[in-house]
Amino acid sequence: MSRYDTYFLMKAEDASGYVQEKISYFSPDAELECKEIGDGNLNYVFRVKDTKSGNTIIVKQAGEFTRISADMKLSTDRGRIEAKILGIQGEYAPGLVPKVYLYDEVMCAMIMQDMTGHSMMRTALMKHEKFPRFADDISTFMVNSLLLTTDVVMDHKKKKEYVKSFINPDLCEITEDLVYTEPYNDCKGRNNVFPPNAEFVKKMLYEDTELHLEVAKLKFDFLNNAQSLIHGDLHSGSIFINKDHTFVFDPEFAFYGPMGYDVGNIIANMLFVWMNADATIEDAAQQEDYKTWVEITVKDIVDMFIEKFKEAYRIHAQGIMAKTPGFLEWYLGTVLADTAGVCGLEMNRRMVGMANVKDITTIADENKRARAERIIITMAKDCIKNRTQFLCGQRYIKALKNAVAEIDSLK
Ligand code: SR1
Ligand code: MG
Numbered sequence: 001m002s003r004y005d006t007y008f009l010m011k012a013e014d015a016s017g018y019v020q021e022k023i024s025y026f027s028p029d030a031e032l033e034c035k036e037i038g039d040g041n042l043n044y045v046f047r048v049k050d051t052k053s054g055n056t057i058i059v060k061q062a063g064e065f066t067r068i069s070a071d072m073k074l075s076t077d078r079g080r081i082e083a084k085i086l087g088i089q090g091e092y093a094p095g096l097v098p099k100v101y102l103y104d105e106v107m108c109a110m111i112m113q114d115m116t117g118h119s120m121m122r123t124a125l126m127k128h129e130k131f132p133r134f135a136d137d138i139s140t141f142m143v144n145s146l147l148l149t150t151d152v153v154m155d156h157k158k159k160k161e162y163v164k165s166f167i168n169p170d171l172c173e174i175t176e177d178l179v180y181t182e183p184y185n186d187c188k189g190r191n192n193v194f195p196p197n198a199e200f201v202k203k204m205l206y207e208d209t210e211l212h213l214e215v216a217k218l219k220f221d222f223l224n225n226a227q228s229l230i231h232g233d234l235h236s237g238s239i240f241i242n243k244d245h246t247f248v249f250d251p252e253f254a255f256y257g258p259m260g261y262d263v264g265n266i267i268a269n270m271l272f273v274w275m276n277a278d279a280t281i282e283d284a285a286q287q288e289d290y291k292t293w294v295e296i297t298v299k300d301i302v303d304m305f306i307e308k309f310k311e312a313y314r315i316h317a318q319g320i321m322a323k324t325p326g327f328l329e330w331y332l333g334t335v336l337a338d339t340a341g342v343c344g345l346e347m348n349r350r351m352v353g354m355a356n357v358k359d360i361t362t363i364a365d366e367n368k369r370a371r372a373e374r375i376i377i378t379m380a381k382d383c384i385k386n387r388t389q390f391l392c393g394q395r396y397i398k399a400l401k402n403a404v405a406e407i408d409s410l411k
Helices: 012-022 078-092 121-126 134-147 156-165 169-178 195-206 209-224 260-280 284-316 327-352 366-385 393-409
Strands: 032-036 044-050 056-061 100-104 109-112 228-230 239-241 246-248 255-257
Touching (some): 078 100, 134 260, 134 284, 260 327, 260 393, 366 393
Antiparallel strands (some): 044 056, 239 246
């Protein structure tokens, strides 16, 4: 009989004993200390450290309610989904996700590798650090974890088993509401609109019925297109990074959905970095230098994704129909259109929805923040409405520059 035989929400003082009881990682005489270090919206994350050896490990536990809102109850099954997909992604994209040592269905807790030597990517990007390997690593991660879990490559029956085991209704509902619905109508009254932009948001997002139709089409694609095993929340807060290496983690929103959801999220979150630099780096040359690095990174992510996707398709596609001449080009075209659409959705929702991003909310100068948000929303609408035109990385940079010019011309 153990105190961990019945679910309870752990505190830091419970997590060390938990690790010692569940796995043989630290020696029995280790001197353990533990801190809660989670800063996400949903879960509790504990770092357990042996002060004698310096070794560390992570315990991540799913609570029954979210951290961002005590009213939001969520199935703790998301812990199982997260542990399982990390195992699968580790097979398809070796070295790019942390190792999972144990998943415990009773405590809904996972014990996993501590990504020491890496920083939370959003935090590092807000300090204007550069990561030269990122575009290459993330495009490899996305092509491998996304294309290789589709019907193009996988045995169709095994894929259907995966679809079943990754049904994730509570977390999908969060995305359906926060990404695909509320930014366009505030129907639940919980949007977080920056007050100086209230009128702008009303006109640009709440009153644009043509936009609503395009968002509705994208929403039903998200609901119905069981294309590949997506991460589901692939932003810079779900990445730990250093100059030589990238770790993707936190895939609790995973399910079988459109792969453009992941690619579009990555691009949108890099564009927030550009806007943050534009608004906060005072030295002109330094600002230009950092923004140029972000632009090259955005272009490389899209273009490397396309090239690696085509190459992987040629190597791995199975069956006569997937090899039909012209099908790869058509299929990739749908992925790229979804990518641009989702990039726009993520940009909008992080400006006006209940879960914002620090890249923008920490811009202290109110005028600069208002301008940044207006540029983002303007570009987002281009991405959504003209999504079939976003066929290469340069198109995103063009959309960004057009949005800057449009907002600055209204001054
Ligand atoms: C209620 S959770 C809000 C957001 O945090 C997560 O990281 C997801 O992005 C979600 O939409
Ligand atoms: Mg998360």
